[in-house]
Amino acid sequence: MVGVSERYDGGPVAALRRIAFLLERGREETYKVKAYRNAAAAILPLPADRVAAMVADGTITKVAGVGASTAKVITAAVRGEMPERLAALEKEHGGPLVPNGAGLRARLRGDLHSHSDWSDGGSPIEEMAFTAIELGHDYLVLTDHSPRLTVARGLSPERLARQLGVVEAVNDHLSSLGGDGFTLLKGIEVDILDDGSLDQEDDLLARLDVRVASVHSKLKMDAKDMTKRMIGAIRNPRTNVLGHCTGRLVTGGRGTRPESQFDARAVFEACVEHDVAVEINSRPERRDPPTALLELARDLGCLFSIDSDAHAPGQLDFQVYGCERAEAAGIDPDRIVNTWPEDRLLTWANR
Numbered sequence: 001m002v003g004v005s006e007r008y009d010g011g012p013v014a015a016l017r018r019i020a021f022l023l024e025r026g027r028e029e030t031y032k033v034k035a036y037r038n039a040a041a042a043i044l045p046l047p048a049d050r051v052a053a054m055v056a057d058g059t060i061t062k063v064a065g066v067g068a069s070t071a072k073v074i075t076a077a078v079r080g081e082m083p084e085r086l087a088a089l090e091k092e093h094g095g096p097l098v099p100n101g102a103g104l105r106a107r108l109r110g111d112l113h114s115h116s117d118w119s120d121g122g123s124p125i126e127e128m129a130f131t132a133i134e135l136g137h138d139y140l141v142l143t144d145h146s147p148r149l150t151v152a153r154g155l156s157p158e159r160l161a162r163q164l165g166v167v168e169a170v171n172d173h174l175s176s177l178g179g180d181g182f183t184l185l186k187g188i189e190v191d192i193l194d195d196g197s198l199d200q201e202d203d204l205l206a207r208l209d210v211r212v213a214s215v216h217s218k219l220k221m222d223a224k225d226m227t228k229r230m231i232g233a234i235r236n237p238r239t240n241v242l243g244h245c246t247g248r249l250v251t252g253g254r255g256t257r258p259e260s261q262f263d264a265r266a267v268f269e270a271c272v273e274h275d276v277a278v279e280i281n282s283r284p285e286r287r288d289p290p291t292a293l294l295e296l297a298r299d300l301g302c303l304f305s306i307d308s309d310a311h312a313p314g315q316l317d318f319q320v321y322g323c324e325r326a327e328a329a330g331i332d333p334d335r336i337v338n339t340w341p342e343d344r345l346l347t348w349a350n351r
């Protein structure tokens with residue numbers, strides 16, 4: 001190698017995780033990320049001296065899950081050198097995502113909308129929680145999908161009940177590591193069915209900390225029926241957040257999709273009346289609600305939740321996109337529920 005390498009003392013697992021995080025944050029295809037996440041998981045349980053010995057005798061690629069490019073990263077990190085791939089990605093994807101929004105982002109204490117590999121997310125629950133901690137969050141609400149969303153492996157009542165036990169185990173594990181007050185909260189992104197009812201058993205919804213309700217089907221329903229449907233869900237005392245209200249897609253791999261049609265004034269007035277927050281969905285391909293609706297909700301006095309809707313750990317960093325839009329709309333941070341401390345959030349969500 002030419003020149004003197006930069007020092008790196010994070011170790012191989014941190015280097016692989018950081019590469020994956022940066023790829024996800026930079027919206028690279030999942031298949032490019034997978035190798036790094038798999039390699040990190042493969043070497044995590046191995047003692048450091050064993051990894052170092054395998055690097056020294058050139059057998060690290062014999063570990064299932066470690067390939068040529070991930071072996072290069074591991075080798076550099078074990079030697080205390082900055083892996084080339086990591087240095088390149090820090091340059092390419094490590095900078096600010098948008099010019100504005102950082103001030104409001106610094107005031108967010110958590111995220112109310114995220115997915116794990118239990119539904120259509122790409123990573124295990126604990127990896128999402130670790131990354132949320134690294135981003136400085138006090139809480140992350142795990143909101144995997146509900147039964148009817150079969151394309152996203154929505155959770156049956158039995159699977160959701162099982163997941164609640166896993167969330168408790170993750171919190172126990174985190175506090176045994178000295179988890180510094182972080183809580184993984186129990187949640188759901190529950191489908192709003194055609195008649196406005198919620199797609200999960202009420203006694204299970206009652207056991208959750210926070211519930212996001214979203215429309216995912218029949219987005220082209222006529223405006224009158226869609227308004228009724230959405231207000232039906234908003235009136236349900238379990239509903240806390242109205243997820244990506246128009247369902248539009250403005251860019252990206254899934255193509256574009258127009259906004260659902262509904263009486264936005266009536267829907268947002270119902271949100272005010274029933275103390276439901278309007279989600280500012282930060283995903284770049286959603287940018288939902290559109291600016292005119294965001295300003296209408298602001299003028300009507302709605303609460304908001306700025307959510308990442310992350311389907312991978314690196315996407316938890318998407319919140320700044322929503323913060324930039326909320327800042328531009330001049331929304332008072334105290335009306336954004338995830339600027340609140342956890343106890344205030346939980347009191348509001350379970351009144």
Ligand SMILES: [Zn+2]
Nearest residue numbers: 189214243244
């Ligand atoms: Zn959704």
Ligand SMILES: [Zn+2]
Nearest residue numbers: 113115189309
């Ligand atoms: Zn979602």
